Amino acid sequence: MVVDKNPQKEDRVFHALADPTRRDILARALHREHSVSALARCYPMSFAAVQKHVAVLERAGLVTKRRRGREQLVHSNIETIRIARRALDRLETLWRTRLEQFGELLAEDDQGETP
Amino acid sequence: MVVDKNPQKEDRVFHALADPTRRDILARALHREHSVSALARCYPMSFAAVQKHVAVLERAGLVTKRRRGREQLVHSNIETIRIARRALDRLETLWRTRLEQFGELLAEDDQGETP
DNA sequence: TAGAACTACAACCATATGGTTGTAGATAAG
DNA sequence: CTTATCTACAACCATATGGTTGTAGTTCTA
Numbered sequence: 001m002v003v004d005k006n007p008q009k010e011d012r013v014f015h016a017l018a019d020p021t022r023r024d025i026l027a028r029a030l031h032r033e034h035s036v037s038a039l040a041r042c043y044p045m046s047f048a049a050v051q052k053h054v055a056v057l058e059r060a061g062l063v064t065k066r067r068r069g070r071e072q073l074v075h076s077n078i079e080t081i082r083i084a085r086r087a088l089d090r091l092e093t094l095w096r097t098r099l100e101q102f103g104e105l106l107a108e109d110d111q112g113e114t115p
Numbered sequence: 116m117v118v119d120k121n122p123q124k125e126d127r128v129f130h131a132l133a134d135p136t137r138r139d140i141l142a143r144a145l146h147r148e149h150s151v152s153a154l155a156r157c158y159p160m161s162f163a164a165v166q167k168h169v170a171v172l173e174r175a176g177l178v179t180k181r182r183r184g185r186e187q188l189v190h191s192n193i194e195t196i197r198i199a200r201r202a203l204d205r206l207e208t209l210w211r212t213r214l215e216q217f218g219e220l221l222a223e224d225d226q227g228e229t230p
Numbered sequence: 231t232a233g234a235a236c237t238a239c240a241a242c243c244a245t246a247t248g249g250t251t252g253t254a255g256a257t258a259a260g
Numbered sequence: 261c262t263t264a265t266c267t268a269c270a271a272c273c274a275t276a277t278g279g280t281t282g283t284a285g286t287t288c289t290a
Contacts, residue, residue: 007135018129019248020122023202030209037266049249051267056247070257070266078210081203087138088200094145095193134278152236164279166237171277185236185287 006083009061013084016060021045022053026076029063035071121198124176128199131175136160137168141191144178150186 016022021043028034028042040050054074057063061080065072131137136158143149143157155165169189172178176195180187 010138011133011135014129014133017202018126018133020126021248023125023206027206027209030206031213035266045248046250047267048251048269051269052248072267076210078207081206081210085200085203085207087132088196088203091138091142091145091196092193092200094142095191095196098146136278150236160278161280162237163239163281166239167278187237 009083010087012060013062013080014087016056016062017084019053019056021050022057025050025053025074026057026062029057029074029076030078033073033075035068035073036065037071039074124198125202127175128177128195129202131171131177132199134168134171136165137172140165140168140189141172141177144172144189144191145193148188148190150183150188151180152186154189 017026024042025039028039036051036054037047039054040047043050054063054065057074058065061077061083063074063076065074067073132141139157140154143154151166151169152162154169155162158165169178169180172189173180176192176198178189178191180189182188
C-alpha cells in the first residue's frame, strides 16, 4: 500500500501544527538545533509541558532528536512539512478541477454568470 | 494589527484539517456544493456528528453554507486553505534561511566541519 | 393540513489533550 | 564524590473533542 498509512500521518502532522507553541518550536528548530531545555526557557510553561509538545512534533515526524552529552538536540524534518504541503496541494487541485468543470459549463452554455 | 489574530485562525485551520473525515468533507465541498445531509450519507456516523465536523470547518473558515430551501449547501473557501499554505511556506523559508547561513559559514571559515 | 425531509441544538458520555507536580536516571561540572 | 543540569516519565486534573440520542423548528410534498 502506498496511500494507506498516510492519512494517519497527515492527521498527526496537521494536529501537531494546530498549536502556536508547537509551530514556534518547529520554527526555531528549522532555524537551528535547540536542546529541549533551551526551548523550554522560551515559553511560559513547565519543562514537562514543552517536552510533551516536542513529543507531539516528534510523533508527527516533524522533528527528531539526537543526543549530545546530557542534552537532546531537537532538529526539524523539512520532508514532513512537505507532506502537509502536498495534502494542501491535492485540495487545491480539486478546486482547480472544479473551476475547469465550471469553465466547460460556461463554454457549453455560453451564457452563465453568477454575480 | 495585521498579524495578531492570524495565529488563532491558523490553529483552527490546522485543527480542522487534522481529521480525515473533515479533510474528505472539504475535498467534496471543493469539488462541488453538497447539502449537509448529502455529506452525512457518505460517512458511517450520525448526521449530528457530520454536522459538527462541518461546524468545525466553518469556524475555521474553510467552508461556508448557503441556504437553498430547506437544505444548507456547503461550499469551500479556497482562500483559507491558502492561509495554511502560507504558514507552511513561512516554515520552509526558515529552513532555507538556515541553509543559507550554513552556506555562509562554509564560505567564511572555508574549513569548518563539526563531526 | 399532515407528514416527511433537512437542519439546529442541547444533553450526555468516553476519551484525548494540555497543563501541572513529583520522582528518578544520566551526564557534566566543581 | 557531590552536586547541579538535562531528560524521561508517571500521576493527576480541567477542559476539549468526537461521538451518541433526543427534541424542536422550517420547508417541501402528498
